[in-house]
Amino acid sequence: MKKTVQYFLFTGLIATVLVSCKKDDDLVDVPAPDQNEVELITTFKIIFTDPANVAPTVEAIFRDEDGDGGNAPSQFDDIVLAENTTYNAEIILLNESESPADTISNEVLEEDGEHLFCFTPAGTNVIITRTDTDGTFEVGLQSQWVTGAASQGTTEISLKHQPGVKDGSCAPGETDIELNFVTIIQ
Amino acid sequence: MKRILIVAVGMLFLTGLNSCNKVKSTSKRLMKTGDWKVTELSVNGVNEEELPKWEIDDCDIYDESCFGEWKNDEGGHAEFIWQFREKGEVFELSYQAEEHDHEEEGEHDHDHAAEEAAEQAANFSGVYEVEKKEKKVMEFTSSSTVGYSGSRVKIKVEKI
Numbered sequence: 001m002k003k004t005v006q007y008f009l010f011t012g013l014i015a016t017v018l019v020s021c022k023k024d025d026d027l028v029d030v031p032a033p034d035q036n037e038v039e040l041i042t043t044f045k046i047i048f049t050d051p052a053n054v055a056p057t058v059e060a061i062f063r064d065e066d067g068d069g070g071n072a073p074s075q076f077d078d079i080v081l082a083e084n085t086t087y088n089a090e091i092i093l094l095n096e097s098e099s100p101a102d103t104i105s106n107e108v109l110e111e112d113g114e115h116l117f118c119f120t121p122a123g124t125n126v127i128i129t130r131t132d133t134d135g136t137f138e139v140g141l142q143s144q145w146v147t148g149a150a151s152q153g154t155t156e157i158s159l160k161h162q163p164g165v166k167d168g169s170c171a172p173g174e175t176d177i178e179l180n181f182v183t184i185i186q
Numbered sequence: 187m188k189r190i191l192i193v194a195v196g197m198l199f200l201t202g203l204n205s206c207n208k209v210k211s212t213s214k215r216l217m218k219t220g221d222w223k224v225t226e227l228s229v230n231g232v233n234e235e236e237l238p239k240w241e242i243d244d245c246d247i248y249d250e251s252c253f254g255e256w257k258n259d260e261g262g263h264a265e266f267i268w269q270f271r272e273k274g275e276v277f278e279l280s281y282q283a284e285e286h287d288h289e290e291e292g293e294h295d296h297d298h299a300a301e302e303a304a305e306q307a308a309n310f311s312g313v314y315e316v317e318k319k320e321k322k323v324m325e326f327t328s329s330s331t332v333g334y335s336g337s338r339v340k341i342k343v344e345k346i
Binding site for chain 2: 022026027028030031033036039107163164165173
């Protein structure tokens with residue numbers, strides 16, 4: 001009799017454990033991860049003005065409505081500058097997929113301590129100097145372009161995002177945008 | 187003899203209870219400690235420059251989705267849902283976008299730090315194998331994350 005009771009108690013205990021065990025099926029379903037809406041730069045515009053008001057203002061635009069990848073850019077101008085001239089240049093970044101367009105360069109300016117534009121001319125007679133700073137390092141939204149004799153080459157312009165690692169050089173950080181403009185000095 | 191039987195039954199009970207509740211115990215281990223520092227967040231062995239912190243909320247894993255916050259040093263944060271399953275051997279992380287009222291926020295009032303946190307949380311969302319689940323250290327690896335499918339991703343978190 002005693003053994004039978006013990007047997008039932010034992011079996012009951014095991015059954016209780018097994019029944020009370022939660023299974024993965026009892027877990028709440030994990031929803032699929034949301035898409036992260038990345039800040040889109042559709043338009044890069046660089047405007048050159050001659051502070052002496054001799055050479056005409058020059059504008060070069062890169063426009064890719066759907067951002068990096070997807071459809072090809074709809075506009076990619078050459079930079080055409082007069083020889084032996086000093087220009088002040090200003091970069092404007094836009095997200096034209098929104099209405100009204102979002103001026104991304106304002107955000108770059110707000111966070112100038114973690115952004116740096118890098119300019120790399122090749123095969124063209126131009127010396128480029130950033131003229132704005134974040135208080136410690138240059139930024140590059142504003143720059144001075146001093147052209148020499150007539151020539152043709154390229155100028156790579158990239159925007160580096162360097163939160164916490166900005167040291168004035170182009171090495172650290174991630175590249176937000178990188179464009180290689182055909183540059184003609186004539 | 188009777189005492190041995192009681193001890194044996196008790197041990198069997200505890201063993202059964204423990205083995206069937208590994209998901210819960212592993213989950214509790216993560217959530218009870220609250221804040222974790224991500225000390226490795228790597229893709230094919232290359233660590234991310236910015237390593238976040240995880241703030242884990244207490245929750246009932248069988249009754250609700252368990253939320254965590256993905257926080258970076260710049261003050262940005264993003265929400266994710268996490269879950270252990272398969273006896274605590276599998277860990278899932280799923281980025282959840284927070285709803286914003288753009289009219290109140292203003293068109294140009296973007297929080298770059300929050301965008302970075304969201305980007306990281308979204309890219310590192312996925313199903314991970316649990317490599318280590320100690321009290322103060324956990325390691326997860328995956329090759330099927332949203333942002334780095336096919337690459338070996340590793341997350342190592344340490345209790346703060």
